[in-house]
Amino acid sequence: MKTFPCWMIAMAYLWCAVDGSQGGLLTLSCMTFEEDYNFKEDKFDGTWYEVRRLSDPSATQHEDCVVMNYKLGEQGSFEIRESYQVGDESEPIYRSGRAEPKVFQDARIPKFFERFNTTDPADPDISIDIVATDYSSYAVVYSCTSINSTHHLESAWVLSRQPALAKNVVELVNLFLESRFTRPDHKWRATIHTADYCKPTSVEELPMYAGAGTRTVLSMPAVLLGVLLAVLLY
Ligand SMILES: *[C@@H]1O[C@H](CO)[C@@H](O)[C@H](O)[C@H]1NC(C)=O
Numbered sequence: 378m379k380t381f382p383c384w385m386i387a388m389a390y391l392w393c394a395v396d397g398s399q400g401g402l403l404t405l406s407c408m409t410f411e412e413d414y415n416f417k418e419d420k421f422d423g424t425w426y427e428v429r430r431l432s433d434p435s436a437t438q439h440e441d442c443v444v445m446n447y448k449l450g451e452q453g454s455f456e457i458r459e460s461y462q463v464g465d466e467s468e469p470i471y472r473s474g475r476a477e478p479k480v481f482q483d484a485r486i487p488k489f490f491e492r493f494n495t496t497d498p499a500d501p502d503i504s505i506d507i508v509a510t511d512y513s514s515y516a517v518v519y520s521c522t523s524i525n526s527t528h529h530l531e532s533a534w535v536l537s538r539q540p541a542l543a544k545n546v547v548e549l550v551n552l553f554l555e556s557r558f559t560r561p562d563h564k565w566r567a568t569i570h571t572a573d574y575c576k577p578t579s580v581e582e583l584p585m586y587a588g589a590g591t592r593t594v595l596s597m598p599a600v601l602l603g604v605l606l607a608v609l610l611y
């Protein structure tokens with residue numbers, strides 16, 4: 378019988394653990410945004426369409442028709458309802474979650490911890506920053522979440538109040554993206570929103586589920602335990 382060294386199993390486990398989490402780009406350091414503005418939570422409330430997403434080359438399937446509804450809750454938190462489709466055959470898939478404001482003294486831009494009811498309990502809360510918005514037409518959301526002691530998983534979205542951005546807003550958004558997202562792996566994918574592709578969604582009427590918002594910070598220990606088990610069982 379051919380034998381595989383323990384480290385291979387450990388690596389495979391690690392790979393699976395990372396693969397099972399939210400998609401994104403691997404990076405050693407998160408981007409910092411110098412934007413400084415006074416975020417108005419109540420004006421961010423309501424429905425947003427995801428019109429672009431930082432392209433993840435390892436993604437085998439894409440979420441399209443992404444519609445999210447942000448509802449302002451207590452103490453600056455948001456309840457989120459989201460629907461998306463994977464392929465044109467798919468029915469809308471719903472998920473709900475919560476964004477809790479991070480409290481940082483020197484935060485210049487609004488920063489949140491986000492968690493969905495579909496988030497694996499072993500995964501950390503997703504960190505999201507609303508790096509730019511005019512509330513009435515567009516928003517740029519940046520996410521960078523630590524996955525181990527060295528690496529982060531990075532993602533970003535362009536949100537629009539309409540299924541497509543108005544022409545004058547597209548130019549403004551492009552300028553912003555081109556000047557900030559300058560790494561060679563920063564490529565954008567347009568999220569499909571055509572009426573013949575996207576099924577009607579009832580994202581705004583979804584009931585909230587109760588469990589959102591409970592933080593679980595066991596990602597690394599869980600992975601390490603898995604490695605240990607893999608090694609022991611082998
Ligand atoms: C997550 O929440 C959505 C909307 O409330 C619900 O339709 C879906 O079934 C839930 N999924 C899970 C895995 O709990």
Ligand SMILES: *[C@@H]1O[C@H](CO)[C@@H](O)[C@H](O)[C@H]1NC(C)=O
Nearest residue numbers: 392395403524525526527528
């Ligand atoms: C962190 O994860 C990345 C991606 O899986 C991996 O390449 C890197 O070696 C990991 N670093 C540590 C210290 O485990």
